[in-house]
Amino acid sequence: MFVGHYAGALVAKAIEPRAPLWSYVLACQAVDIAWGGLIIAGVEKVSVDHSLPGSALVLSHMPYSHSLPATVLWSAGVATVLALLLKLPRRAGLFIGLAVLSHWLLDLLVHRPDLPLLWTGPKVGLGLWNHAVLEQAVEMGLLAMAAAAWAWRRGKEGLGWRGPVVFLGFLLVLQVVPLLKPLADDPVGLGSSAIATYLAVGLVAFLAEFRTRKD
Numbered sequence: 001m002f003v004g005h006y007a008g009a010l011v012a013k014a015i016e017p018r019a020p021l022w023s024y025v026l027a028c029q030a031v032d033i034a035w036g037g038l039i040i041a042g043v044e045k046v047s048v049d050h051s052l053p054g055s056a057l058v059l060s061h062m063p064y065s066h067s068l069p070a071t072v073l074w075s076a077g078v079a080t081v082l083a084l085l086l087k088l089p090r091r092a093g094l095f096i097g098l099a100v101l102s103h104w105l106l107d108l109l110v111h112r113p114d115l116p117l118l119w120t121g122p123k124v125g126l127g128l129w130n131h132a133v134l135e136q137a138v139e140m141g142l143l144a145m146a147a148a149a150w151a152w153r154r155g156k157e158g159l160g161w162r163g164p165v166v167f168l169g170f171l172l173v174l175q176v177v178p179l180l181k182p183l184a185d186d187p188v189g190l191g192s193s194a195i196a197t198y199l200a201v202g203l204v205a206f207l208a209e210f211r212t213r214k215d
Helices: 003-015 019-030 029-043 066-086 090-112 132-156 162-180 185-207
Strands: 047-048 056-059
Touching: 003 019, 003 090, 003 132, 003 162, 019 029, 019 066, 019 090, 019 185, 029 066, 029 090, 029 185, 047 185, 056 185, 066 090, 090 132, 162 185
Parallel strands: none
Antiparallel strands: 047 056
16 A cells, blocks of 8 residues: 555545645655654564565564554654644544554555554454555555545635646656566665655645635
8 A cells, every 4th residue: 555545634634624735644654654764773674575466565573653552652643743733623633643543544455464453463464465456446446536535625615626636646656656666675775765755745745735716
């Protein structure tokens, strides 16, 4: 699951528009941003196996980013910090927290059993990564439905369509590019590129949300 995670951000934005889009976008990938930092630090472990169907990632140890208890803590922490910094109403803070939590729930669909229910196990995952075409269809379908909800909300508010097109076009490019180049078995490189990518998506979300009225 990659761009499919942004379905959580777009649904949250459609339901509770008072938080900026970029905050939801960073929230829905906060778990992976933390994972990138922990991989760079050597605290969590990842390797690459190109013989696997679908994703080549082998996520052998990630209790502090992707266990269910850790995700709940990340949800509470990110929601609290962003709500305070942005002076958001309580409901908007709640939806930021839900956007963080959506990451684990969507990962549950696609990951092989590598998501700890507790800090170290048992590990769960429904394994859609093993069925690459189906996984891509589910991911893009979720994103399309969430994007439709976001576009509907913007339409109700009298906002234009250019922002959604720019943002979704950028996500589409990000989804295609990794398919053209195999992952390198370099944990530091994987962690660094993950963090850079998620921050870049947050920046594009910020730029895409200019409140331009319809012509």
